Amino acid sequence: MSIQSFFHRFWPVKRLPRTSPCQDRVVVSLMQNTPVACVEPHYLSFSIDISVLVGGYWWEGSQKIHKGLGALRVPPINLNQKKLDQLVKALGPAYLRVGGSEADKIHYFSSDEEGSLLLTKQIWDDLHEFIQRNHLKFTFTFKYGLFKRKEHGAWQGSEIQNLLEYTHNKGYQIDVCELGNELNAYWAFHGLTSQPKAQKLAADYARFIEQIRSNLPNCRISGPGSAFWPRLGETIKPFSNITDKFLASLEHKLDIIDWHYYPFQSTRSPVRTRTATIQSVLSPDSLEDYVKYAQQLRTMRDKYQPQAMLWTGETGSAQCGGQQKISDRFASSFWWADQLGQGAVCGQSVMIRQSLIGGDYGLIDRLTLKPKPDYWMSWLWGKLMGQLVFPVTSSDKYVRVYCHRSQEKQHTDNNGAGCYTLLIINMSDKTKLIDYSGFGVPHCCYELRAKKLTAKKVFINGVRPKLKKGKLSLEDLPTLPITNEVAPYSINFWCFGD
Numbered sequence: 001m002s003i004q005s006f007f008h009r010f011w012p013v014k015r016l017p018r019t020s021p022c023q024d025r026v027v028v029s030l031m032q033n034t035p036v037a038c039v040e041p042h043y044l045s046f047s048i049d050i051s052v053l054v055g056g057y058w059w060e061g062s063q064k065i066h067k068g069l070g071a072l073r074v075p076p077i078n079l080n081q082k083k084l085d086q087l088v089k090a091l092g093p094a095y096l097r098v099g100g101s102e103a104d105k106i107h108y109f110s111s112d113e114e115g116s117l118l119l120t121k122q123i124w125d126d127l128h129e130f131i132q133r134n135h136l137k138f139t140f141t142f143k144y145g146l147f148k149r150k151e152h153g154a155w156q157g158s159e160i161q162n163l164l165e166y167t168h169n170k171g172y173q174i175d176v177c178e179l180g181n182e183l184n185a186y187w188a189f190h191g192l193t194s195q196p197k198a199q200k201l202a203a204d205y206a207r208f209i210e211q212i213r214s215n216l217p218n219c220r221i222s223g224p225g226s227a228f229w230p231r232l233g234e235t236i237k238p239f240s241n242i243t244d245k246f247l248a249s250l251e252h253k254l255d256i257i258d259w260h261y262y263p264f265q266s267t268r269s270p271v272r273t274r275t276a277t278i279q280s281v282l283s284p285d286s287l288e289d290y291v292k293y294a295q296q297l298r299t300m301r302d303k304y305q306p307q308a309m310l311w312t313g314e315t316g317s318a319q320c321g322g323q324q325k326i327s328d329r330f331a332s333s334f335w336w337a338d339q340l341g342q343g344a345v346c347g348q349s350v351m352i353r354q355s356l357i358g359g360d361y362g363l364i365d366r367l368t369l370k371p372k373p374d375y376w377m378s379w380l381w382g383k384l385m386g387q388l389v390f391p392v393t394s395s396d397k398y399v400r401v402y403c404h405r406s407q408e409k410q411h412t413d414n415n416g417a418g419c420y421t422l423l424i425i426n427m428s429d430k431t432k433l434i435d436y437s438g439f440g441v442p443h444c445c446y447e448l449r450a451k452k453l454t455a456k457k458v459f460i461n462g463v464r465p466k467l468k469k470g471k472l473s474l475e476d477l478p479t480l481p482i483t484n485e486v487a488p489y490s491i492n493f494w495c496f497g498d
Contacts, residue, residue: 056106
């Protein structure tokens, strides 16, 4: 008996009820069978915030905000947990980014300031052991840390030199590094007088690049990691929209141009341009800003640093830790699936999710180590969506579609027809009938659903996904035939063969 037959006989598929008898027809078309983009194998990546790593101020347990951070201090995370390793390996390959708002306040190895945030040698050692045993690549945000305007443009790397030398002597690898966290938003975190001007920041970055390349010659350099807000973009003109002038002033070459973007804000945020609600996260109009800003970054890249890759260096559902009962529920999976699709089409090579663990927007609960709905969306993406990206269209704005080479066919058939995975995101409360053409022969689908949008538990093809003995594969799930029908509020991966 095949595995599939076994599951259909002894573990019947529980098809969740379709909540609306209404059906709309949607035309989905493959525009061409040659790819328009290629993402990295580590496209879907994730972060551990520096506050969670070393024990700083974090968001969980409080609705208050303190100087741009959570109001409660948390203990350093224990990275030596078998279940955490299992969950991380299931998402790989990936980059792990360590950065965040407190990256510019931290001290390395020692400090004379009582109660200061400290990255100890033991934490650094444990972090690299975690990276190595889980086969991750590593990107790190080094401290910028100048908060007096007169000191900008004369940055000295003495404080990071000990960390660089220790890293080199230990044989640790940093694959990508950047200087400072959201340098265009220093005014928000550290006060108005702390905001660097673009030209002076470029001078500081030049010194940083020279120091990194003399100590870690194989490390790629990313910047400037500017924050973009929904509806407003980089803000505030002409005070902090510094990315264009920074890139124009920087004489050194960057390997990566990255930016940060959250499509919504949580109710913790003192300034909200688009609050995270069930209605807003399921509105197609809320998702359009990402493409606009990604195109702005691409234009700047092409003009000033044409050799550089484009990365979304930090993203999550809602600023300031995520929104309770939305960012940690099934409703969040829709924007996440859509932004992964949009980012690939827009030429983003890597998408780094804030965060792997911690906060309402974490993929994994920090206290229980239970995976959240966005974890399982990420897992399906990693198993099914390959690197090559193809253009597709939908006739319905509530049905978002994206197409990649199927992951299992990634290296065997790069140009022929078929072997596609079509991602179909139904953001409406209606069943949709899909008329598709050009994809080849359908052979199975994987449907992510929940009983309600605010559910913590999700189902893949009618069953709850769980790691068994630390592992889970697509073969462990019952497969479903493609019937041209997608359920209301569902995320679907349709697999096509030759």
